[in-house]
Amino acid sequence: MFVSQISGQEWVCVFRDLTERKQSDEALRQAQKMKSLGVLAGGIAHDFNNLLAAIMGHGSLALGKLTAESPAFSHVDKTIKAAERAADLTRQLLAYAGKGQFRIEVFNINELILENSGLLETVLPPHVHLAFDLDPTLSTIRADKGQVQQVVMNLVINAAESIVAEMGHVHIATRAISSHNLLAEASETSCVSYIFNDDLPLSQPYICLEVRDNGSGMGMETLKQIFDPFFSTKDFGSGLGLSATLGIAKALQGGIQVISELGKGSSFRLFFPAAVQESKESNMDIQPATIQGTTVLIAEDEDYIREMVCDALAAQGINVLAAANGQEAVQIFRMHHHSISVTLLDMRMPVMSGNEAIRLIKQIDAEAKVILMSGYTENEAPSQLLNQPTVQFLQKPYTIDQLLQRLQRFDASEPSHGNGHAAPRPRTKIKATNGVAE
Structure with a gap:
């Protein structure tokens, strides 16, 4: 409010609404x-x-x-x-952090909930009743089925743990919602909302998944912190469940909204963009190759990881060439590229990164097979690299079994070394068990 006196007798008052x-x-x-x-x-x-x-x-x-x-x-x-x-x-x-690894597929969220209804019932205490209100006309969504299943499970468990009354209720509901109504609901002042639809058209339809309870509820100060990593209202647990849920919503360009009131319960709403077009992924059955006697180049700046990989591969009769950074890897590859089957490159290394190293390696041999490795996810790798059939990604931490299986499947066909001829090498069948091949 602004107040000013004019001519000693008249007053002018200006009111400004600062809510927005x-x-x-x-x-x-x-x-x-x-x-x-x-x-x-x-x-x-x-x-x-x-x-x-x-x-x-x-x-x-x-x-x-x-x-x-x-x-x-x-x-x-x-x-x-x-x-x-x-x-x-x-x-x-x-x-x-929005860097999770997702296996995107098209599915109906109602079917997912009903398939897991029995499991959801088992995690609830006897005094809590579970009810469903699922819209039968829902379209499908494109998301990671396992991630969504875990989100539903976490929200139901959180809801049940908030109920201290003798009889409690947890409701799971689904419905379709337009982007206009979604943004309108998100602007309510009595809730905390995050909507990640910057790259989606305004006409984008959404599917809403809601889990609500009649538990103890939360005040606004608690609401503002519930998505922070390691924050928890309980004396146990990691405090990462809701943080991960928020990250999943962000990665899928959806949204999340929480409405809660002390003593009356809470409502968690997740919004997923509806699938515009269903796509079927082809799963080709690639027969694994035998890799004993082959040569693998490993570039890893962490000594303990590099030594572990060298020991594990050498135990399988694989010839190993090791580099501590990308620059060393390029130098070794230039000298031995005719005999190297696969190159393992850590993405983040001193002197020269894995991304720069793979660019130079591809200049030497455009058909070189490279596996990029990182403690982050493949979203960190340039998409133009991962779109190449000769480039794959392996997320850390990985087991020795996973590494060997990836090498076997990736080396199923001989690499072409620029001149169109494969480098001959002996091969014997290997078998991996318990994280170590035999």
């Missing part, structure tokens, strides 16, 4: 905070994935040298399983 401006400022602040936390979370996940790759790899090597009767066998096995659980946490961090 404050909402815009708050939205900008939240977006900046989310971006900063996303960068931090992604960096932490990348570094931890490097460490976990070494733990899982060396653990698998050790396990392969032990018999099941050895006193150390169960301890090493539990170490590997603990590392795999830690890898699940880093995947949630990457999901929050």
